[in-house]
Amino acid sequence: MEAFTTYTGRAVPLRRSNVDTDQIIPAVWLKQVSRTGFDKGLFSAWREDPDFVLNQPQYEGAGVLVAGPDFGTGSSREHAVWALQQYGFRVVIAPRFGDIFRNNSTKMGLLPVVLTGEQVDDLQTRVEKDPALEITVDLENREVRWDGVTAAFEIDGYTRWRLMEGLDDIGLTLRHADAITEFETTRRPWFPTTV
């Protein structure tokens, strides 16, 4: 996973709530068995509309997506995170995220940032007025800065550390392989097995 410390760049305002993962990447794209090529599927149904925000040239190359509440609800498909990253997003800002989407994001190094509805609205309005506006997302100091505004956000210390170091969870867990083996000796013997 790519480490994340600070990102400075432009943003895309996505003025929609309940952007479920079926919209982020429709099911037809989920048939792939590789991890690449999902950028083409990102919001593919919505991108058919020439007015859709991602089709507007002034937002090309932006690395921050700023969306309404309940972003990434629904299906557990991690393909949604892959699609956002492969399209070029490093950060998604929203007032509330679907739990699984948020988890998947932090496993892959896409930073989900929760700001209040008012802050998100302010950021979207300013970006709409000036699409060249630079936003800084500073994970080290847990804050987002734009246009003289500084907005603090919360993230647990462990996830922040893992993102900043770009560490893979499996490697970290395997340091505790002995504890797992020990735990297994205490499991109820009648718990089911699939064999």
Add this chain to the structure above:
Amino acid sequence: MGRTLAEKVYDAHVVRRAEGEPDLLYIDLHLVHEVTSPQAFDGLRMAGRTVRRPDLTIATEDHNVPTTDLLKPIADPVSRTQVETLRKNCSDFGVRLHPMGDEGQGIVHVIGPQLGLTQPGTTVVCGDSHTSTHGAFGALAFGIGTSEVEHVLATQTLPQIQPKTMAVTVNGALPDGVTAKDLILAIIARIGTGGGQGHIIEYRGEAIRSLSMEGRMTVCNMSIEAGARAGMIAPDETTFEYLAGRPHAPSGDDWDRAVEYWTSLRTDDDAVFDKEVVIDAAELTPFVTWGTNPGQGLPLAGTVPDPASFDDPVKRQSAERALEYMGLTAGTPLRDIAVDTVFVGSCTNGRIEDLRAVAGVLKGRKVADGVRMLVVPGSMKVKKQAEDEGLDEVISASGAEWREAGCSMCLAMNPDKLTPGERSASTSNRNFEGRQGPGGRTHLVSPAVAAATAVTGRLTAPADL
């Protein structure tokens, strides 16, 4: 202070707890399907890792499988490759697989309970958000992404930050004609699609206690649609009766030990939930959705809402967009909405009781002219049981199509899909834009409402017939 059911199950699975770190949680059962696993198995290969506990892992083919012509190869080459990749991965890593055509094949959330693998007090995960279904047994069950699938395959654990707890108490008895599906749709409309976020919901109260296991699974299944991490119901006699004699359920002395343990899995009287919601069952009626998220639902007796009636600007905007997508006009009675297709099936409502409800309504009746109705059992075992009971004959005689098992039109990854602008009444779980096919319009309903709707061609409850 006492503990909630969720806390008891969670605590019993903590492998390691350290200040400032997530807990390491042991996983008792890992369910795998073809869509969210290929990249995880690839990850294991690249790192030279193995599946730590193939004996706690089971796979099935469900999302992509066609529901006709099972013996022919899958026509869509991309779907076929995905299914073949699962077969190779299961063979290479020693994981039990129920492939297409196998008598044990079915939707991942139908086969776990059917085999007796889903048991009270266990932790269950799957790369699928509807894993919450298994919470109906008092298991802690939640959906995960592909990175976590790989993590569980490699370590049989997951790092977790303990979720908060939420009680949804449904007092009183459900009125006649009101089903588990109506109940969960009403709960989601009440608390919203983000209302359960970060929480494990425990469903409690008389109305929940009186549900069958099938009904409980329908309720827990849609916990994710309320934003919750998981849904749970304390195990009781109904649970034990369902489990007894199933292939992987304990037997003999183990059964007694298991029941003793399972009986302890209830929320202590002095336990405190982080959030509580109380619902009066007597107020509930058949419930349907009108919009494009599962929180946009109303009693069937209602009318399509006017977006201007929402005070919250976010909800207003969402409703405006939903009406435009759904092709609906504010003020239209929901009972006047005509549908083209009726879909019965999915991990929400593809079980035997659902098919019985559908056959009960269709018996002696015909599907309306111009309406296509698909009935897709949740598993091959459910299909066989339905056929043994003669339900397939009733369903076919009405003009509905009786299909093979799979996820089918719930998410349209197989050939069963809506065409642009086509409208469905569906017993599945998501009315998202394009969920059942690009441009398709979905109304979520119970199996009984689905069957009655098929008969009239408009959203209808059996009592209206």
